[in-house]
Amino acid sequence: MKSTDTRKPYSGTTRSLVIAIDVGTTFSGVSYAILEPGEVPKIHGVTRFPGQEHVAGNSKIQSIMYYDRAGKLVAAGAEADNGSVLALAEDEGWIKAELFKLRLRPITMKLKMNGLRLSALPKNKTAVDVFGDFLGYLYRCTRTFFIDTHANGKALWQAVEHNIQFVLSHPNGWEGAQQTKMRRAAAYGGLIPDTDEGRSRIRFVTEGEASLHACVLNGLAADVLSNAKNASSHGFLIADAGGGTLDISSYAIRATHPLVIEEIAPPDCIFAGSVFVSRRAREFLAEKLRASKYGTEDSVDHIIKRFDEKTKRLFRDKNDLQWIPFGSPFDKDPTVGIRQGQLKLTGAEVAEFFEPSIQAAVAAIKAQIDSATVPIRSVWLVGGFAASPWLFTQLQERLAVYQVSVSRPDTQTSKAVADGAIGFYCDHHVNARMSKFMYGVEYLREYNGDDPDHVTRKHRLCELPSGPKLLPDAFDCILARSVKVKESTVFTRKYCTELTSLKLLSVFEVEIWCYRGGNTVPLWINRTAEDFGTLCVVRADLSPLEGSAEPKSGRNGKTYWTIVFSVEIHFGLTEFKARIKWVDNVSSSSSLRGYDIDLEYYLGENKIVSLPVGIITVV
Template sequence: MATRSPYSGAYRKLLIAFDVGTTYSGVSYSILDPGQVPEIKGVTRFPAQERVGGDSKIPTIIYYNRNGEVEVVGAEATSEGVQEKAEDEGWTKVEWFKLHLRPKTTSSAGVTQSLPPLPPNKTVVDLFADFMRYLYACTKAYIQETYSNGADMWSSAESLGRIDFVLSHPNGWEGAQQAQMRTAAIRAGLIPDTIDGRERIHFVTEGEASLHFCIQSGLTTDSMKNGDGILIVDAGGGTIDISAYAQSSSTTAVAFEEISPSQCHFQGSIFVTNRARTFLQDLLRGSKFSEDVEHITSCFDKTTKLTFRNISEPQFVKFGSARDRDPKLNIRSGQLKLLGTDVATFFDPSILCVVRAITEQRAISQKRISSIFLVGGFAASDWLFTKLKDSLEPFGLTFCRPDSHVNKAVADGAISFYLDHFVAARVSKFSYGINCNCTYNFLDKEHSARSSSILIGFDGTQRLPNCFDVILPKNVQVSETKEFRHPYQRFAQEKNALSSMSAVIQCYRGPGTPRWTDVNSNLYSTLCHIEADTSILASRLKPQPRRKGRQTYYRIEYDIILSFGLTELKAQICWKESGIEKRGPARIVYEPDVTIQDCIP
């Protein structure tokens, strides 16, 4: 287990981590006192919660009334009588909304039809805001009630802006999803909409948070004695996140490096439930129980799915009373009997997905992987654990899961991420760059094949459009301090047209090395665009003469800088004024569709 240093800040601060899960959510926190070693604590009391203990989490459920106002949240939404009241008063139940935030990529295709729709006149940001507002209120009440000076401590930290938040998200979430989560935090009242306020929100992937949990739990020590890598499989309600790490040999401190690109797959436990629902719909179609499919599915989700561990034994779903009977459908005394082989098929796609992903990670990893740790709420499934263990141990892999609080890994790990910062390098998942006009080279066969597309620039140079200039290639290990920068230039007839700069950052999600954005164009997507005020530089530009006596033009030279070593993308535009490098202040804007700018490398 790593030793944590005392907090070096000048004043007391509160640190809160929200793990908003697809099915269950939790909160961890730490009180940071100067000179004291911080401890990680969990919020273990929530309103209407049946179980109160160290692994407390609440259902990620919201009920809205007809006016779109929040009625009940979390464990309160599963209390007795709530469902009846919801039906009587026309409330709308919202669950699994987290996955509506996912990036709309080919890997997430088909997820939408598996999810309940968003309620009328609500966006996914609205739902996140309402849920985080509830978690914030619960955390406030818990701290005020738990500590003798809790009320004063909270009031002081809140009024002085001394509460930082760590928000965890699946490995596959990107800058656009982080931006929406930050917006939700502002709407929830966690932070003000200011530069300082926004900087109080920190992001960590669920895979990296889980690694920190495993390190603090002492689970990684023996696995890394020979310099081997480990895999973290965070199996949650919606996604299964897979990350590979190894201990860094370049520093004496405890530090880890990502050794292959992380993965995110939509094969969490809710998809087991969805496959069970489809099976039950087919089984009960045309019978008097066809209208009970949702109820029977819910009963399966809460009981049978969790206890299933033997394919050779029948499984029972208790959903009704002794009067509910249909021997032809294997329903007796309100219980539906299912073959163990049928139940196993509900799990099979998730299990195969994990095995395939682990095989891929081992193949491309920069180090040998010898151990796998299974964490997350879905890890509590004995069937999932047993099947993965049986599939992977023959390859010489040690497969294990923490024996307690597997559903606390992300929230506790998110606090450790902020405090301990164990990961010093990460691996780029895609190729990142700019769509630009490149200088024509007649010696390049691909250029020659595109000669009909030649453009003549302001300076008379021949250029080709749709060139993808890679700033950061895929599968490159990036330290937190490493910057990737490429020079560009832009032309205009008037100075004023260059008083501000913007550039679109794109990512290529396909195999191989990308060159042209009009080839396999569906594999390119806009990551964000960055903007900067270059008015001072533009005012000092000198006119450039065009060839053959044409009008003069203006040219601005700048660099685009990308930093990918942190869990949140940092991008800047920089330039020189009187020989001195200037940077921004640049603004990163995330939009679903951004017009590609004309950049000249």
């Protein structure tokens, strides 16, 4: 099967443009496609950025920026790394923004920086603002490249610019809250207007799934299907090793014409990228050079930069001496292994910088293999860190015991995510995904005096207006972990609530909980545990039901109303959705009505506090 056999013609009726932006921890890239009705889209990469015009065909740019003291962006990308800008930055006291993507990580993903901290944010800037500034910079670079590269480029851009579709990639571990921030950043950076229409032009794809589509574009399908007998019975794993994260996703091919792929294990994401190799090297060298004139912070920064460019990238044998070329022939300090401008390290020392990331990668891949629903026989290593010979050979050796082969595409792996994000938008090969966590709601469980667990919670008993005594904080699972979900699948549960005031109908809301603690359904919600978190609050205006709700007389003569509704979860897309459904008996013919919620509009940095809407019980 050739890669062209997997491509689908664009089904739209008018010309359009889709831009995929991959903001990486250390490097970023942009790809785009002009969508012509009935034609298979051709993927283009932005290969010229300001400050690196001399590098032909370079499709990635450093994820760094400089801000002046007032918080104004003054340089970004390659321009932020040239000598004149570095001198100005030092003279003017500019603030360097780097590794800013890590600030968007979920709080449940712990970041080990070996004692080093992320640099301070520029004045009057939030993490979302900084991310938005970089998105805006990449967007402007793309516009310039597009206009300069295509015939009649300016007119073509003007014809499509108000309806450009964007695909933003993010690590597998990012959730709705991170998608919210990225969408706000896109508006801040000027990619879209801050309106419902503008926000609808942003799509998201995980870096793992984008990498899968990139591999398909580069012939992965042909390799996997070369043994047609095992094509559907064996799975394959995509390991996207980038600057910050290692994103792991597992798939199996279910059909070939058209190509249909299913996820076969919940995707994983760990902090084991190349930046942590550099952090460990910096910590080691800071101590090694502490008593040397080369031990100043600026000197160590310079040496580490050269380590990144040469030593780390080329390292392949722990038995060979390693050199970091950083200075002139006159730079020497024999006491710390510096001579002729080069710092000597043993191969074993350099291997130790890699070791925690390699161990974490092997453990995560092994866990993925164990949880997959079909046997995994091959691992495809992509991403910028995949270019490391040491990482590649170590994964090959250590995973061989599991009868797993490790390969990497012979094309440029660092641009895989941006290209694959376009492939995701246009071809959409994945039609089923695995739920990463467990999702449900809180409800009231009937009290059982013979259950010791219930007795310990007796002090929290509450009484419904209708009379029963129930315990709060019970967890009702709507969608379990590791469930295969097709895009059309809807998970729904019916509930009822008793209200003592119909005014509460206009602000009706249900909290969706996420449990990250494994496959066993917990009986109770532990609000202080890291395993539990509020995923979103689904809001609906149920005031139309006011006219049809029948009052009832409860204990002590208090009036109450019973409302029956359903909570639906749509999980099969790359964006989680939830909604409330209810039956409206006011109209002459009863109809099921719903209130759609895109989580990204409600998941922000501030926790949403649920209003007291009544009591939920399972019907």
